[in-house]
Amino acid sequence: MNTKKLLVVGNPISHSLSPLIHTYAIKKLGLSGTYTSQKLELDTSKEEFVSFIIKSSLDGLNITVPFKELAFSAVSQAQGIAKDIGAINTIVVKDSKLIGYNTDALGFYECIKKYSFKKALILGAGGSARAISLILRLQGFEVDVSNRSEGKLKDFKEVNTLLFKDLDSKKNYDLVINATSASLQDILPLDKETLKAIFKNSQLAFDLMYKDTKTPFCALASELGIKEKDGKDMLIYQGALAFLKFFDLEDALLEKVVTYMREALL
Template structure:
């Protein structure tokens, strides 16, 4: 029984560690690996890998939505998928990013948030925050991607004028993943961070320039590690349900929380 995380780049992913430790802790015969999907390669190629399920990461979450035979829950609303089950020749899509993110901040008294970026992860974060009553503003480099966010206040980097301060600032872009870039110019980002309560970067496994800048301004920070664990637990539950495999949810949660 094989599973994998699909993306490009993918070598940095810690998902195999989380899922394989869960398999071992629960005594389930399963293996979870990584697969580098080239950007010019058809997404339907995944059907030939003989996987039972997969997690999808950048830059394929929206492509996954358009490739799946069916989408369920919030995945259908946001048109972005990070969890796929292969069942009876079909690809079935789910999104565990949205709830995985919200579980990280649900105990904070947040009124509004500024999201940097407009990709698949931004969709998940924006919609779950709106669903929970938190006002959302999005900014992105290009105007084209913002068309998917017609229900939100949006602006491009060069047209954005802050109307107020933001409790939460979230970087959903790849800036800092494989380079030392900030998602916005420092002179623009610093004033925004100074008035925030929390700077959250979806990237995990390294301190990004975004988080370094926030720390230098004495702003509380969080990387994407907790979100990674939360969404992985939710995805594992979907995988096992699709295979009709019973497991102890407490052991699952403990195994993933304690391995990283």
């Protein structure tokens, strides 16, 4: 059996739990593979990114912030929903071609589908925000996307977009999603008073980032008695979906992989 060489790239990356959960699932399923992490420089070009993958003899990789849009530009072809999102978080190397997927969208939806939510606010406008915006819209949600600056908001065509400074703190959102990387710097994505007012009219605060302790975003929601969830569940679901791609496994094995990845975090 060929040993798969897999890794996750990002910046920062030292906090990533992906090597832990993937390595555990590989072992439990009796597969042959290694999964590590690699920090890339923030100014990595498309050419440097592709060269790194080929020279490292990788069979596949996961991509986290802030390289998901770079990955989309670098792949030989994008599959499925990734084509509409314009961001890639999973690459499988096949016959020297880079095949790109987005498992963030479905991975996120798996985490919230049990709720009867219909209105969502997404803070941030990067690749993860695009994935979540699309999957929620496909599921019939009313979606607002807000960002500090206008630049990336132009990528959101079929949802309402607004700047942080224009947020209406009196508007009701069932779900408030932090798709910025602010929590990795241990800060809130926007000013505390505005966020508190938004939380008070919401039911669930979901931070795509995660830490050993509560992120500032989740901690604030918790203080206000609002249910909160960090990015570990999404990490597991998007990771399990990527895992099936890496090892060419049947979809029926998804829940088994999810179970093993959960075990890895216990």
